[in-house]
Amino acid sequence: MRRILAILMENEPGSLSRIVGLFSQRAFNIESLTVAPTDDNSLSRMTIATKGDDKVLEQIVKQVNKLIDVIKITDITDRKHIERELLLVKVTAMNDKSRTEVTRITDIFRGNIIDIGKHVYTVQLTGDAEKLNAFINALQNETEIIESARSGCVGMARGDQALRI
Amino acid sequence: MTTELFTGAEMVVKSLSALKVKYIFGYPGGSVLDIYDAIFQQDEIEHILVRHEQAATHMADGYTRATGEVGVVLATSGPGATNCVTGIATAYMDSIPMVVLAGQVATSLIGNDAFQETDIVGCTRPIIKHSFSCRSLADIPVAISKAFYIASTGRPGPVVVELPKDILIPQNKGPFNIETDIKIRSYNPNIKGHPKQIKKAAQTISNAKRLVVYSGGGIVLSDASELLTKLVETLKAPITNTLMGLGGISGTHKQFIGMLGMHGSLEANKSMANADVILALGARFDDRVTNNVEKFCPNATIVHVDIDPTSISKTINAHIPIVGLVDVVMQQLLDELTDINFSPDEAALSQWWQQINLWRNVKSISYEQDENEKIKPQRVVEALYKITEGDAYVCSDVGQHQMFAAQYYPFAKPRQWINSGGAGTMGFGLPAAMGVKLAFPDKHVICITGDGSIQMNIQELSTCSQYKLPVVIVTLNNRSLGMVRQWQDMVYGGRHSSSYMESLPDFVKVAEAYGHVGIQIDSLDELEEKLTQAFNIKDRLVFVDVMVDEKEHVYPMQIRTGAIDEMWLKKGVKS
Numbered sequence: 025m026r027r028i029l030a031i032l033m034e035n036e037p038g039s040l041s042r043i044v045g046l047f048s049q050r051a052f053n054i055e056s057l058t059v060a061p062t063d064d065n066s067l068s069r070m071t072i073a074t075k076g077d078d079k080v081l082e083q084i085v086k087q088v089n090k091l092i093d094v095i096k097i098t099d100i101t102d103r104k105h106i107e108r109e110l111l112l113v114k115v116t117a118m119n120d121k122s123r124t125e126v127t128r129i130t131d132i133f134r135g136n137i138i139d140i141g142k143h144v145y146t147v148q149l150t151g152d153a154e155k156l157n158a159f160i161n162a163l164q165n166e167t168e169i170i171e172s173a174r175s176g177c178v179g180m181a182r183g184d185q186a187l188r189i
Numbered sequence: 190m191t192t193e194l195f196t197g198a199e200m201v202v203k204s205l206s207a208l209k210v211k212y213i214f215g216y217p218g219g220s221v222l223d224i225y226d227a228i229f230q231q232d233e234i235e236h237i238l239v240r241h242e243q244a245a246t247h248m249a250d251g252y253t254r255a256t257g258e259v260g261v262v263l264a265t266s267g268p269g270a271t272n273c274v275t276g277i278a279t280a281y282m283d284s285i286p287m288v289v290l291a292g293q294v295a296t297s298l299i300g301n302d303a304f305q306e307t308d309i310v311g312c313t314r315p316i317i318k319h320s321f322s323c324r325s326l327a328d329i330p331v332a333i334s335k336a337f338y339i340a341s342t343g344r345p346g347p348v349v350v351e352l353p354k355d356i357l358i359p360q361n362k363g364p365f366n367i368e369t370d371i372k373i374r375s376y377n378p379n380i381k382g383h384p385k386q387i388k389k390a391a392q393t394i395s396n397a398k399r400l401v402v403y404s405g406g407g408i409v410l411s412d413a414s415e416l417l418t419k420l421v422e423t424l425k426a427p428i429t430n431t432l433m434g435l436g437g438i439s440g441t442h443k444q445f446i447g448m449l450g451m452h453g454s455l456e457a458n459k460s461m462a463n464a465d466v467i468l469a470l471g472a473r474f475d476d477r478v479t480n481n482v483e484k485f486c487p488n489a490t491i492v493h494v495d496i497d498p499t500s501i502s503k504t505i506n507a508h509i510p511i512v513g514l515v516d517v518v519m520q521q522l523l524d525e526l527t528d529i530n531f532s533p534d535e536a537a538l539s540q541w542w543q544q545i546n547l548w549r550n551v552k553s554i555s556y557e558q559d560e561n562e563k564i565k566p567q568r569v570v571e572a573l574y575k576i577t578e579g580d581a582y583v584c585s586d587v588g589q590h591q592m593f594a595a596q597y598y599p600f601a602k603p604r605q606w607i608n609s610g611g612a613g614t615m616g617f618g619l620p621a622a623m624g625v626k627l628a629f630p631d632k633h634v635i636c637i638t639g640d641g642s643i644q645m646n647i648q649e650l651s652t653c654s655q656y657k658l659p660v661v662i663v664t665l666n667n668r669s670l671g672m673v674r675q676w677q678d679m680v681y682g683g684r685h686s687s688s689y690m691e692s693l694p695d696f697v698k699v700a701e702a703y704g705h706v707g708i709q710i711d712s713l714d715e716l717e718e719k720l721t722q723a724f725n726i727k728d729r730l731v732f733v734d735v736m737v738d739e740k741e742h743v744y745p746m747q748i749r750t751g752a753i754d755e756m757w758l759k760k761g762v763k764s
Contacts, residue, residue, distance in 0.1 A: 034375055037322065042314065049315045079502070086499040092319040092339060095375040189374065 026055065027081055027101045028179045031070040034093040035061050039068060042091050052076065052084050056109075056176030067095070067189070070180045073153075088091045095189055104182040106154045110175040112138075113160065116168040117145040125148050125166040144170060153177060194362035197326050198223035200635070201290065201352065204333040206233050207367045212252065212627065212758035213290075214245040219305060220292030237627070237656060240648040242269050244620035246276020247646070250285050251584060251621030254607045254686050256628045257412065259286045266292040266354075267305030271312060275614055277347045278316040278606075283433060284410060286345035288336045289313075295355035296324055310351050314556040318346030326356055326363035338371035344497040345410060377498065382513035382521050390509050391493045391525040393407050395465035397490075398537040399544075400426040403449065406433030406469015407495065407612070409603040413516035414438060417470065420519050423526060425470075425533050427545055429457035430763030432595055433610040440599025441579075446545060447554065450478040451747045452592040455553035455756060455764055458747070460545055461486055462754035467494045468542050471515040474505040475611070494518045523762025541598035553745045553758055563738040564713050566590060566665040572717050573635060573663065576724055581633035582607065582625045584660075586618035586642030589671035592743045594637045604659025611683050616645025623653060624662040633661065633724060640666045640690055650703040653730045661723055662732045663697060667739035675742045679757075680749075700732035710735045 053071040062069045119120045135149035239245040242264045249260025270291040280287045294303040323331035336348040340503045428448040447454030467489045493507035501510040556567045563613035585591040585608040600606045609617040673688040697707030725733040745756040756764040
């Protein structure tokens with residue numbers, strides 16, 4: 025089952041490699057991983073999307089928590105939470121028909137065309153993984169995808185709950 | 190007023206001094222020459238020069254296992270540091286606190302494939318508790334004091350501190366401050382067990398009809414053997430120890446039913462399999478204990494006490510997990526048992542002991558010695574027990590001799606039995622014994638080893654000469670890699686692929702070449718006399734080479750893929 029883990033850790037050199045190393049060392053799965061410093065520059069916030077049964081997930085959470093640099097880890101999957109991912113996709117826009125279609129689909133999904141080339145459009149879209157997949161499918165039916173980049177998901181619990189020190 | 194300024198190398202030594210370090214085990218090289226120069230100019234800390242960095246780690250490790258003090262290793266960058274990797278892994282697997290100071294090329298050269306550059310922090314990442322990469326003078330005391338704190342608290346383990354050359358050299362100086370009262374916001378190991386869990390555990394234990402206490406290395410590491418003995422005597426239940434936990438309770442205690450696991454006693458494994466409650470204390474349900482986890486103790490309620498949450502429910506699901514220091518939790522349990530006026534169910538207990546005694550009567554830890562035949566290795570260990578009156582520090586290498594030592598030398602005290610249980614590192618025994626001898630020069634320190642293992646760090650005989658470390662090395666020489674050979678006999682149709690040692694040296698001459706005493710024992714009638722002779726030589730290292738029966742197997746032995754108590758009792762005889 026897919027799980028979203030939010031991790032708060034020291035923003036130290038080598039912290040990321042410890043997490044990534046742990047996942048490979050213990051044969052845990054990583055579907056996506058995002059990391060960046062938080063509003064407090066001494067901290068990094070990481071979101072990992074992973075897969076595994078309850079027993080594996082219990083081990084992942086415990087093993088990550090055991091790393092000295094990790095301050096907190098929480099599995100937000102079962103709580104009310106927000107999950108967002110950024111997609112940049114470059115598609116062929118050779119003629120009026122494909123340009124119209126790409127624009128229309130982008131509007132429907134509330135994306136933005138953020139760059140145009142001679143024969144290409146670059147589109148930006150945010151949403152959860154499912155929405156991004158649906159958007160890509162829709163585009164593929166109308167035009168050719170030249171390049172795509174996804175950020176991997178970031179997540180946060182809804183409401184008053186917060187992952188802080 | 191001017192502040193006194195120090196070089197990074199001086200800061201390293203001053204930091205270790207502030208942390209009351211007595212010995213550094215190491216080997217010099219380019220990137221750490223400044224530290225060696227600083228060591229030379231003081232006399233608070235003694236440096237022990239080994240002959241290979243791996244031995245420095247094992248020697249520090251042995252010193253730590255015997256004393257409880259954090260061992261310190263110093264190695265140069267590149268190969269010096271990578272030679273430490275096996276020793277770090279060994280310490281990691283057995284949760285031994287250790288601080289490894291590894292040199293590194295100058296910061297300006299890092300990443301350039303410079304001479305003797307290795308990413309040692311990267312190399313060791315999966316086998317350390319934590320690591321620090323110092324990049325400035327001010328980092329040095331902070332990293333070293335944090336390294337000691339992390340290594341020795343919670344579940345102990347090795348910590349690597351990387352020290353680049355340019356922050357050690359005399360040209361760079363800075364003020365020295367060290368904080369020994371450490372707080373790390375992201376690291377707060379649990380100490381006390383959760384009171385609710387303690388209550389639950391006490392209740393479960395009170396209601397048990399067939400309770401077994403299963404204790405491991407955690408008891409030894411936290412010096413909790415007195416408390417364990419008190420708890421076990423209160424419960425009146427049988428107790429089994431893991432390989433790492435031997436000595437946690439006296440090996441001659443009447444409630445002790447032996448080691449459990451792959452080469453454990455039948456009564457220990459049977460008791461576990463038939464228990465209704467298992468109280469696991471500082472043990473981690475290792476695969477060498479459980480055998481097939483699918484068949485593991487199906488009727489038991491498991492109370493699992495461990496400092497490391499990841500050890501709980503990793504292989505075997507714990508019904509009542511308790512995270513905390515094992516000594517603190519045992520005291521909480523004892524208090525709770527007093528509060529609920531615990532008294533064991535005597536009828537159930539007597540029935541349980543009757544059953545256990547039937548298993549005991551099988552005498553699974555036994556062997557047959559024909560007086561006219563070759564010496565059985567078990568007999569050697571028994572003779573050692575007799576001659577040292579059970580009071581020696583016994584360090585072992587890895588293989589058959591390790592199991593024979595564990596089975597036939599009942600350890601009275603914790604820290605008396607020193608072996609590489611988790612990693613199974615051949616070559617561990619001699620340097621570990623040297624570390625113990627350094628700490629306890631007046632005690633008998635034995636290295637029980639094999640003709641395979643001893644050759645993995647035999648160069649340390651030279652270090653023993655230099656520092657006058659008269660350990661007694663007893664090689665159970667079967668002219669083969671015994672444990673490998675046993676598996677080949679049992680599982681691989683007797684095909685002894687690469688398990689012979691066809692060009693063994695004359696160990697007596699090897700010992701003599703290093704300035705030690707060598708004794709060879711060929712027949713049973715001279716065994717005790719010559720061993721006694723060896724222990725009577727107090728001021729020199731004695732290397733005793735005992736020719737033992739190469740056909741002997743270690744029994745009992747769990748049957749692969751079976752339950753914990755499915756065992757071979759001897760060749761062709763199942764439990």
